[in-house]
Amino acid sequence: MQPMNLPDLPTRERLITTAARLFRRNGYHATGLAELLTAAQVPKGSLYHHFPAGKSDLAMAAADWTAAQFMRIMDDAFVPAPDFQQGATTLCHKLAKLFDLLEAADACPISALLFDGPEGEPFRTHADVTFRRLTGHLAAHGARLGLGPQAAADQAELLVMAIQGAWTIARARRSSDLLRALPARLFLR
Template sequence: MAGTAAAANSGTAKTAEGTRDRLVRTASRLMQRGGYENTPVKQLVREAEATLGSLYHFFPGGKQELAVAAIHYGDEEFTELIRGGLRAHADPALAVEAVAVLLADALAASDWRDGCPVTTTALETVGRIPELQTACAGAFAHWQELVAAKLLASGHPEQEARDLAATVINTLEGAETSAQVTQSRTPLLVAGRHLARLVTSYANEAP
């Protein structure tokens, strides 16, 4: 009997964990495509195969609290993609270009729907929902830090590495939006090539 009860409790815990994860993943995907305002709670709950009660159980702050968790989830997903590109080459210039290629491939594979996981939400919440704006800003800073770490490890001075990292992420963000609008990998591939040249030019200037 004790074993049966333990198994039942374990199953309940796994179900609860699965429901929370589904809510976060679904919110991240819907916000990535339509933003915060265009993600109705009823649609979110339905697509997550959850209930309103479970949403407020896991996120007492409601949709806004869930949205913050979704932004963090999207941040981590995007982080893994960036890391994959940065690990592809020891040369930071080639690594940055590899990131652009991975972004282009992922965007095309999603039929041009799944771009940056936080851009849409970031733009619509500026000055209106501080918690979401802060979470989005944290995601951008996180991605810049990844690129900066790669540049620092390659011998770039700290301020130069951080300035270049900001330029890389900002350029890729813009190129990704252009790629979505035109439904073409070209904007990202061109951006990647030019960013690689920029990084190389700084390396060549080193004494």
């Protein structure tokens, strides 16, 4: 997911990518600032310069960054696809590979950051709009590939939901097989 971030990236980027990685792996509350800053090689002062609200601010940014990465993967899968099902199949295979790359230890990149953030509305709302953005992005591919607007929205929503669930179980099981098998189970019924 992240291209060996540490070396030369600007401070702000180093913070975001490191935060995304750690929050995804250990959760928001289980990741201490000290650990995060050490990993990112960034002093505390810089964090509060770039993200005045501190940890929660950084978490939002990391979530956005992760969502953007995810949409890029979507595009890679769907742009060359002849139809929605093919695109979905490629997407799930890509995600399975990503899952293996992360050594099955991470929570679903989409949702990891969004659920144990600082309690309260703003964070949950951010999760909502992020999911909607992802679903919408997927639906756009569906529409482009010939699905009607309603069908595209439906299929996109179902797929996002299924990926979400599959990733969770896959993580417990430490196997990406569920992700790989997903499209076949979803579509060829």
